Amino acid sequence: MLQEQEAHAAEMERTFIAIKPDGVQRALISEIISRFERKGFKLVAIKIVIPSKGFAEKHYHDLKERPFFNGLCDFLSSGPVLAMVWEGEGVIKYGRKLIGATDPQKSEPGTIRGDLAVVVGRNIIHGSDGPETAKDEINLWFKPEELVSYTSNTEKWVYGDN
Ligand code: UDP
Numbered sequence: 447m448l449q450e451q452e453a454h455a456a457e458m459e460r461t462f463i464a465i466k467p468d469g470v471q472r473a474l475i476s477e478i479i480s481r482f483e484r485k486g487f488k489l490v491a492i493k494i495v496i497p498s499k500g501f502a503e504k505h506y507h508d509l510k511e512r513p514f515f516n517g518l519c520d521f522l523s524s525g526p527v528l529a530m531v532w533e534g535e536g537v538i539k540y541g542r543k544l545i546g547a548t549d550p551q552k553s554e555p556g557t558i559r560g561d562l563a564v565v566v567g568r569n570i571i572h573g574s575d576g577p578e579t580a581k582d583e584i585n586l587w588f589k590p591e592e593l594v595s596y597t598s599n600t601e602k603w604v605y606g607d608n
């Protein structure tokens with residue numbers, strides 16, 4: 447039992463998820479949160495912010511050579527962004543599955559972008575693409591004390607306890 451609990455804890459991951467200004471303005475916050483929440487993932491940090499252009503450039507620094515970089519950073523800093531950290535087994539990779547392909551024309555129906563967005567420049571949501579970016583993005587957007595560690599009552603039902 448103890449071993450299984452330890453194994454469960456070892457598999458816990460955190461990822462950074464953000465609803466971009468288009469998702470916030472289109473009133474999709476509750477729709478998007480509910481998809482992560484119903485899956486069984488746990489919300490451990492959340493805030494609404496308008497990032498500066500410089501902050502957006504830091505967030506997207508990997509893309510600075512791309513032609514759409516400037517417009518993308520202008521857009522991210524154009525209005526409120528809902529920044530979140532979600533926790534769970536496999537949440538980094540599965541979070542990307544819930545989100546769907548970058549281009550909503552190629553996202554499967556049933557995914558967030560597939561169901562709720564049409565064009566790549568307004569694809570409503572961001573999710574970390576791997577363990578290293580997840581760590582970097584969580585550190586960029588949140589102070590350590592903004593992350594809340596707690597046991598959810600649903601955990602024993604989501605993961606089992608024996
Ligand atoms: N993007 C864009 N045009 C492109 C590719 C990407 O405007 O041709 C935007 C889009 O909003 C995307 C973001 O840049 O979500 C970051 O690109 P990335 O390749 O990291 O996609 P993501 O990880 O968001 O699926």
Ligand code: MG
Nearest residue numbers: 572573574575
């Ligand atoms: Mg990306």
